[in-house]
Amino acid sequence: MAEDGGVQMRFGDMGLDERILKAIAELGWKDPTLIQERAIPLALDGKDIVARARTGSGKTAAFLIPIIQKILTQKSGVSQQACTRALVIVPSKELSKQAYKNLLELTVACSEEVRCVDLGNQADLAAQRPLLKEKPDVVIGTPGKIFAHLQAKNLVVKDSMEMLVLDEADLLYSFGYERDIQNIKQYLPDACQVLLTSATLSEEIISLKRLFLHNPVTLRLEESQLPEADQLTQYHIQCDETERFLLIYAMLKLQLIQGKSIIFVNSVDRCYKLKLYLEQFAIRSCLLNSELPVNSRCHIVQQFNDGVYDILIASDENQLKGKALAQKGMKVSKKKGDREYGVSRGIDFQNVSNVINFDFPLTVDAYIHRVGRTARAGKQGTALSFVLPTELPLLNEIERILSSALDDGGGVPTNSNTPSSSTAPTTTSIFRPYQFRMDQIEGFRYRAQDAMRAVTKVAVRESRINEIRQEMLNSQKLKTYFTDNPRDLQVLRHDKTLHTVRVQPHLKHVPDYLIPPVLRPVVKSRSEGPRIHKGSRKNQPSRGALRQKKLKADPLRSFEFEGLAELTKKKKRTK
Missing domain, CATH: 3.40.50.300 (P-loop containing nucleotide triphosphate hydrolases)
Incomplete structure (x- = not known):
């Protein structure tokens, strides 16, 4: 109907x-x-x-x-x-x-x-x-x-x-x-x-x-700019700058984040910084930003949609951001980038289960457009935002707008019974606090700090140079030049190895003593996964089907909720 x-x-x-x-x-x-x-x-x-x-x-x-x-x-x-x-x-x-x-x-x-x-x-x-x-x-x-x-x-x-x-x-x-x-x-x-x-x-x-x-x-159209609450769940975690990196590492390694995820940051430098940080824990990801050539960007989106990568780190630098920085009296970066670039709007990212605002967006519109990447085509999705104490007023502003009635400026409606602006409306809570117990992941902190020390400005700069070098080698336009000038190609290929971060093999695995007790059965079952014998693959579901099944069961969970559930079960048994 x-x-x-x-x-x-x-x-x-x-x-x-x-x-x-x-x-x-x-x-x-x-x-x-x-x-x-x-x-x-x-x-x-x-x-x-x-x-x-x-x-x-x-x-x-x-x-x-x-x-x-x-x-x-x-x-x-x-x-x-x-x-x-x-x-x-x-x-x-x-x-x-x-x-x-x-x-x-x-x-x-x-x-x-x-x-x-x-x-x-x-x-x-x-x-x-x-x-x-x-x-x-x-x-x-x-x-x-x-x-x-x-x-x-x-x-x-x-x-x-x-x-x-x-x-x-x-x-x-x-x-x-x-x-x-x-x-x-x-x-x-x-x-x-x-x-x-x-x-x-x-x-x-x-x-x-x-x-x-x-x-x-x-x-x-009388529809929300974001999917309804039964389709999209929106969380927020209040934390400081160092805790952001600790949280993303712990959540990914403890497999609390399931399915394809887009992690949004506010600058190109942050893209490389977060990627280098995650690489030390053997967490694979791809990058998307305005400095990459258009062919590379389109290829990255295609690989992400095809499931080659489950994590995409995207910078959201655009003119809307520039306006927001100018309004706040902050300096607007003039680094060269492709003005014909947009990641939070329009691009058809497929089957995105989670949008993670690693850096909180600078405007209400930017939040809406980022989160709009998930919960599409009737599928379930989750949005998780890391919020600094100074960003709480903007979080409250976003919640007020998402809860307000549709106005002539294209606001986001909830329903036709929403009170008018002349009275003080009772707003529905849009954001759920993600009850993450930081004391349970203290064992992760020293690893996170060690990894952060390795991600220096020099490492970020050299990673960007390395990316440019690879694009030059893959450029169709430069193939003719390199054919005529093979010595230049050899010099480019035999340039000194860039000193990026040192990947330590022991960081790839999380020892049992670091896993919070309530999560050990969950992490173990996920890490083991279904065992498929070579002779029976034809009768087994595909990896994509297994992944979709997991998503429906658990797109994003706060382990405190699971812990409370376990305690409740134990109390019932003792009674």
Whole structure:
């Protein structure tokens, strides 16, 4: 049933082409999400739309499906001249690749009729020019790249374009694209259908609305920007800086964190510092930050989604962060990075069980977008935040906003009975205190301190240099140069070994005497795992299935709760 009490519309009721319905069925989508149910019929009717919907709500498909449907309708039975009919503008290269992938999935049964080009793949305009000369039906890219091609006349849409999509529109200005967006306008037709999607309805969205849209329909969906409490559990731990490192080490080694996890930090340096720290305990992880080339970032996301790594450490430096630092009077870093980078918004991380705010986000929006990486597509998820004493006011502010009623600025609703702002509302507790007994892990502290001493500024700097060297060796653009200059390649490969942290083998294992007594049976059972004999693998569940089973049973547990449960059982037995 629909939220308003009516019968929910299905994909088959929207008048979509059979080829689109076939692709939807192969993707396993049973019913449209709220944004898809409301936006697709309006888009098919030619309406301009402004839609506010949270990350992971399915808004990418909500605008791609109408585009595909209209292209198929126009091409049916008529020999049409090739031209670009739709332009999709996104704020980051990762989002560009993701939207392109989604379009390929939705056109699997009509790939010859609907052709698309992703301008986020290659950085060289000359390499992309031949692709655009073939006049693909749909072009996807960032404002900077699209404007460059329009200016160079590689892309001409003045007389052919019928649909324009501005995806994650609130980030287009935040990422410094305001000038590019304004310049793109002059190359577009005077009248075309515009679909604008955003997680918030801010002043920047109003500016874009005035610039591009004509009498649009505004969809403010009555849904939370985060999943409901029965799907997403949010914890917080109050700690100091040194305890953060102690906690993450102990929780990972005691296997209190189960499943794929994204650990968010606030800077690139923190990325490398945390990775080097965890490496000393043989805890594998991958990094994602704005200094890595786009191809590497996309490859890392793919490896994480494929289960090659279960832990991803991501830095969340972006324009929103810059604004937050400026508001606090702090210095904004001007280190070189890719402005077309965004990790907490839009990227399709799959099957993420936990989001861990190792560094607490600097803004309310940043918290919402980070936590939105988990508990997607109806699956359970957990968010855990390490909070310094100075960050408690921001934690309280986030809790107040998450508990407040939906307002005109795109706040997060709880339900329609939420009191108005004129009265003092009684807010529901959003964050559960994670009852972690620090006295039970004192034996871990000396190991954590020893590992922290090894992670010096020099080690972090040399790790970043090593990363750059590896990217140079793997660069497709430099292959020709190294072929012509083999001596330079040898010098690069035989450079001195960088002095990073020293991995001590004994830190890999946690001796029994360090494990809190209440957790010893749990840790032992998990570490042993199911024994699979070589001759019986065919009849055994896959590792992924076993992992999913564990996640449902225990996504994240505070061992104090388990300890209380054990004590209660013992008391009952004695009675």
